[in-house]
Amino acid sequence: MEENDFVSIWLEESGNPAIEELTQLNLDLAGKASKKLADKDLSENDLAIALDINPDEIKRWLAGKHSFSKKTINELSDAIAGYSMKR
Numbered sequence: 001m002e003e004n005d006f007v008s009i010w011l012e013e014s015g016n017p018a019i020e021e022l023t024q025l026n027l028d029l030a031g032k033a034s035k036k037l038a039d040k041d042l043s044e045n046d047l048a049i050a051l052d053i054n055p056d057e058i059k060r061w062l063a064g065k066h067s068f069s070k071k072t073i074n075e076l077s078d079a080i081a082g083y084s085m086k087r
Helices: 008-013 015-037 042-053 055-063 070-086
Strands: none
Touching: 015 042, 015 055, 015 070, 042 055, 042 070
């Protein structure tokens, strides 16, 4: 990349709005998932077991350190909803 590359300079000075928006969406979704778990009196470990995923991965998801794909969103939603039917 050239030193005078306009795009690189602009990104360095102002950030990338699309990345910032995606980051905020991921944080919002993580917060909503955490609240749903708390509302249903479920732990991160309960969700990890339901999804057959390492609990550390769930921790990253709920901390907003994971970019949610549509598949992940659906899996989270289904797993949380499924607990209301089991209880």
